[in-house]
Amino acid sequence: MLLNGLVVASYGKRYGVELEDGTELSCVTRGKKTDLACGDKVKVRLTGPGEGVVEQLEPRSSLLYRSNSFRSKMLAANVTQAVIVLATQPSFYEELLNRCLVACEAAGVKALIVLNKCDLDNANEAMLRLQDYAALGYNIQPLSARDNVAPLKPWLRGETSVLVGQSGMGKSTIVNALLPGKMVRTQEVSTVLDSGKHTTTAAHLYHLDAESKLIDSPGLQEFGLHHLNAEQLELAFVEFRPYLGKCRFNNCRHLKEPDCAIQAAVDAGDILPRRFACYQQLRQEIP
Numbered sequence: 001m002l003l004n005g006l007v008v009a010s011y012g013k014r015y016g017v018e019l020e021d022g023t024e025l026s027c028v029t030r031g032k033k034t035d036l037a038c039g040d041k042v043k044v045r046l047t048g049p050g051e052g053v054v055e056q057l058e059p060r061s062s063l064l065y066r067s068n069s070f071r072s073k074m075l076a077a078n079v080t081q082a083v084i085v086l087a088t089q090p091s092f093y094e095e096l097l098n099r100c101l102v103a104c105e106a107a108g109v110k111a112l113i114v115l116n117k118c119d120l121d122n123a124n125e126a127m128l129r130l131q132d133y134a135a136l137g138y139n140i141q142p143l144s145a146r147d148n149v150a151p152l153k154p155w156l157r158g159e160t161s162v163l164v165g166q167s168g169m170g171k172s173t174i175v176n177a178l179l180p181g182k183m184v185r186t187q188e189v190s191t192v193l194d195s196g197k198h199t200t201t202a203a204h205l206y207h208l209d210a211e212s213k214l215i216d217s218p219g220l221q222e223f224g225l226h227h228l229n230a231e232q233l234e235l236a237f238v239e240f241r242p243y244l245g246k247c248r249f250n251n252c253r254h255l256k257e258p259d260c261a262i263q264a265a266v267d268a269g270d271i272l273p274r275r276f277a278c279y280q281q282l283r284q285e286i287p
């Protein structure tokens with residue numbers, strides 16, 4: 001008999017799968033397949049007490065992943081929104097923010113930018129840096145998760161959100177504040193220590209309420225986008241869209257080609273040079 005399940009934890013080769021009655025099974029996949037992500041809907045077969053095997057994967061409404069030339073890593077499936085966590089200190093890498101935004105656009109997932117640690121005194125300066133992203137249409141929520149996580153809650157209602165961000169930005173603090181009493185990350189460290197593994201490979205899905213889910217993913221240091229093709233990449237820069245198809249060459253890469261409409265928009269001040277530079281760097285990573 002096959003049971004409906006939701007992947008709520010991913011530890012490399014093992015998955016935590018929650019059944020409809022709320023119980024959680026420790027599951028493996030058939031053969032060498034390890035292509036499941038937190039948020040995946042699956043069908044499982046019980047193999048023993050608390051154990052099962054994943055037999056089927058349901059179609060996904062979205063899949064967020066990152067990749068370099070060697071491998072790709074799925075971050076979360078069936079999410080409606082990514083919450084990109086930045087902080088006033090340590091200062092965030094704008095390139096990583098852009099890579100996250102591009103991944104969201106390519107996956108058809110909304111992006112919310114959270115600027116955490118706004119209690120620190122360089123908050124205004126950091127908010128100013130983000131105004132350019134507000135102008136592009138992205139929502140930005142200032143936060144001081146250590147003091148009060150309430151301003152984040154309305155954004156999460158009714159959504160399946162994945163938290164992404166560099167280490168040290170405050171993701172654990174946010175998750176713990178949203179799920180008081182669970183001490184989520186701390187608990188994870190101790191269970192994983194037993195197996196001698198690092199915590200950083202595990203992602204977890206939590207129910208905030210009946211309609212809202214939150215997936216906590218390990219801290220990112222890099223965000224490769226090797227899985228995108230040239231067309232997906234240019235479309236993922238939202239401000240490029242009005243100019244696409246207007247270059248002299250219809251296969252223009254917007255790198256050094258003459259009569260490039262994107263370059264012209266940069267020169268006219270309609271596209272930010274920082275975003276254009278980021279595009280060019282990503283474009284060079286694509287064959």
Ligand SMILES: Nc1nc2c(ncn2[C@@H]2O[C@H](COP(=O)(O)OP(=O)(O)OP(=O)(O)O)[C@@H](O)[C@H]2O)c(=O)[nH]1
Pocket residue numbers: 116117118119120143144145146147165166167168169170171172173174218219
């Ligand atoms: N001032 C201030 N510090 C905060 C805030 N939120 C988190 N911190 C601190 O920032 C540091 C990093 O926070 P974490 O929540 O561990 O960061 P993280 O993003 O989960 O990091 P990883 O676990 O490495 O992914 C800790 O010392 C927190 O106490 C905040 O709103 N204000």
Ligand SMILES: [Zn+2]
Pocket residue numbers: 247252253254255257259260261262263
């Ligand atoms: Zn061009």
